[in-house]
Amino acid sequence: MTNISTLKKRWFRAISIALFPITVAPSLAEDKPNIVLIFADDLGYGDLSCYGATKLKTPNIDKLGAEGRRFTDAHSASAVCTPSRYAMMTGEYPHRKNLYKPVFLKTGLLIDTKQQTMASVMKDAGYATACIGKWHLGFGEKTPDWNGDLKPGPLELGFDYYFGVPVVNSHPPFVYVENHKVVGLLPDDPLEYGKTAKTKVIDEKMGIDQIGGGDAAHALYDDYSVGTTLTEKAVSWIKKQEKKPFFLWFSATNIHHPFTPHPRFKGTSECGIYGDFVHELDWIVGELVKTLEEQGVADNTMIIFTSDNGGMLNNTGQEALKMGHDANGDLLGFKFDAWEGGHRVPFIAHWPGKIAPGGVSDDVICNVDMIATFAALTGKSLKPGQGQDSVNVLPSLTGTGVKPIRDHLLLSAFRPNHLSVRKGKWMYISGLAGGGFNSPKEGSHGFGGPAAIKFSGRKNSNIVNGKLKKDIPPAQLYDLEKDPNQTTNVYNTHPEVVKELSAILETYQSEKKPKKK
Numbered sequence: 001m002t003n004i005s006t007l008k009k010r011w012f013r014a015i016s017i018a019l020f021p022i023t024v025a026p027s028l029a030e031d032k033p034n035i036v037l038i039f040a041d042d043l044g045y046g047d048l049s050c051y052g053a054t055k056l057k058t059p060n061i062d063k064l065g066a067e068g069r070r071f072t073d074a075h076s077a078s079a080v081c082t083p084s085r086y087a088m089m090t091g092e093y094p095h096r097k098n099l100y101k102p103v104f105l106k107t108g109l110l111i112d113t114k115q116q117t118m119a120s121v122m123k124d125a126g127y128a129t130a131c132i133g134k135w136h137l138g139f140g141e142k143t144p145d146w147n148g149d150l151k152p153g154p155l156e157l158g159f160d161y162y163f164g165v166p167v168v169n170s171h172p173p174f175v176y177v178e179n180h181k182v183v184g185l186l187p188d189d190p191l192e193y194g195k196t197a198k199t200k201v202i203d204e205k206m207g208i209d210q211i212g213g214g215d216a217a218h219a220l221y222d223d224y225s226v227g228t229t230l231t232e233k234a235v236s237w238i239k240k241q242e243k244k245p246f247f248l249w250f251s252a253t254n255i256h257h258p259f260t261p262h263p264r265f266k267g268t269s270e271c272g273i274y275g276d277f278v279h280e281l282d283w284i285v286g287e288l289v290k291t292l293e294e295q296g297v298a299d300n301t302m303i304i305f306t307s308d309n310g311g312m313l314n315n316t317g318q319e320a321l322k323m324g325h326d327a328n329g330d331l332l333g334f335k336f337d338a339w340e341g342g343h344r345v346p347f348i349a350h351w352p353g354k355i356a357p358g359g360v361s362d363d364v365i366c367n368v369d370m371i372a373t374f375a376a377l378t379g380k381s382l383k384p385g386q387g388q389d390s391v392n393v394l395p396s397l398t399g400t401g402v403k404p405i406r407d408h409l410l411l412s413a414f415r416p417n418h419l420s421v422r423k424g425k426w427m428y429i430s431g432l433a434g435g436g437f438n439s440p441k442e443g444s445h446g447f448g449g450p451a452a453i454k455f456s457g458r459k460n461s462n463i464v465n466g467k468l469k470k471d472i473p474p475a476q477l478y479d480l481e482k483d484p485n486q487t488t489n490v491y492n493t494h495p496e497v498v499k500e501l502s503a504i505l506e507t508y509q510s511e512k513k514p515k516k517k
Contacts, residue, residue, distance in 0.1 A: 044311025046329030091387025119158030336436025
């Protein structure tokens with residue numbers, strides 16, 4: 001229940017906002033704001049109507065953008081799911097961990113429990129903390145014990161509560177994990193490597209180790225209900241928060257394949273089940289916002305909405321493209337790529353009274369910046385050597401910053417030889433093509449590279465007829481101010497920029513140990 005003192009504070013705050021320009025200090029609120037970080041999966045730059053999509057509608061997400069600040073040059077630190085999550089959690093570029101690809105069934109926890117994370121920063125600041133949704137950062141010291149305690153895991157990194165999908169929703173074990181345990185697992189029916197997992201949908205066989213058994217646990221997992229289940233858990237958790245400010249990382253499985261929207265969303269878009277799955281994501285966002293409003297905490301909650309990487313050109317994405325929906329808008333490339341389509345993502349910040357409505361920003365920001373930003377928001381300091389690649393972008397979120405908010409940004413792709421540097425208007429890519437999936441076979445899971453660029457109708461000066469030209473420069477340089485779609489590699493005409501950006505990249509590649517702050 002809201003007391004009189006709190007009501008007075010809100011009244012004075014409302015009067016101040018009405019009479020004076022919005023200003024923001026490092027510790028922003030008399031009452032610490034709640035933070036809800038909504039992290040979509042494989043949602044591309046062009047997958048929302050507020051970012052230009054026309055074959056689907058995202059009214060709930062659009063409303064956040066209209067009432068808050070929408071970013072047009074925001075990025076994931078990696079174009080791949082696991083490294084992107086690592087960067088956001090730790091504030092550290094994933095190449096420092098030699099992390100470029102997703103992890104699967106037999107990987108232990110990737111983050112050292114001694115590291116500060118965005119969750120531990122919030123917990124140290126007095127917040128209740130929860131992660132609900134896709135984890136994909138490993139469990140256990142060396143390998144997960146799926147039939148025992150999945151420790152260490154999210155709880156050892158600063159979360160008070162975890163519920164969600166442990167790996168990636170298109171791969172086994174197809175179970176839910178709550179805190180340290182697989183949900184519904186029976187002692188006489190254990191999970192076993194080598195057995196085929198039971199699920200209603202396995203759309204692509206990847207040659208990944210199978211883990212089956214555990215029929216009782218698998219029975220609780222229905223691909224078509226995952227979004228609903230995670231939303232219900234998040235709503236329930238929010239409703240229980242009364243004594244402390246709270247931090248919720250909602251890590252959606254939408255819109256990672258398999259595309260399994262709940263039946264009530266099927267047929268609601270004009271681009272097949274791809275768009276239907278985005279519609280379900282928009283519903284999820286609406287449910288979370290509605291809960292915050294019903295609990296009376298919406299005005300003191302910062303909501304950040306973004307994605308772990310760009311959209312993927314899998315089978316369903318190809319069908320959507322044929323129907324007129326391009327996951328990454330007019331950007332070059334797709335998930336896994338060093339090109340913009342791999343890592344430029346939607347990013348919306350919403351906070352009534354602190355973030356003015358209707359803002360659109362072209363500041364270069366990144367998900368690696370979350371830990372430094374949350375630390376600044378709560379008045380906490382990062383320890384020496386922690387969050388070393390993270391920049392406090394709070395001034396950008398609130399529209400009070402001076403450009404540029406960061407000097408440069410390091411970005412990684414699926415292939416280690418495609419580390420890239422963004423500085424100002426320039427983008428330097430150390431390898432040829434995109435550095436992501438590279439199969440020329442349309443319809444295959446690994447479809448990507450020059451052939452996929454041809455399929456999508458994009459143009460690039462290094463590519464002709466779906467293949468790399470001969471005698472092209474050894475790396476790539478793009479002027480994103482003049483050429484945001486990366487049609488022309490200007491490596492040969494700007495040697496001084498190549499020299500500057502390649503030197504920055506070399507400082508990262510030559511480091512044996514993380515820098516100390």
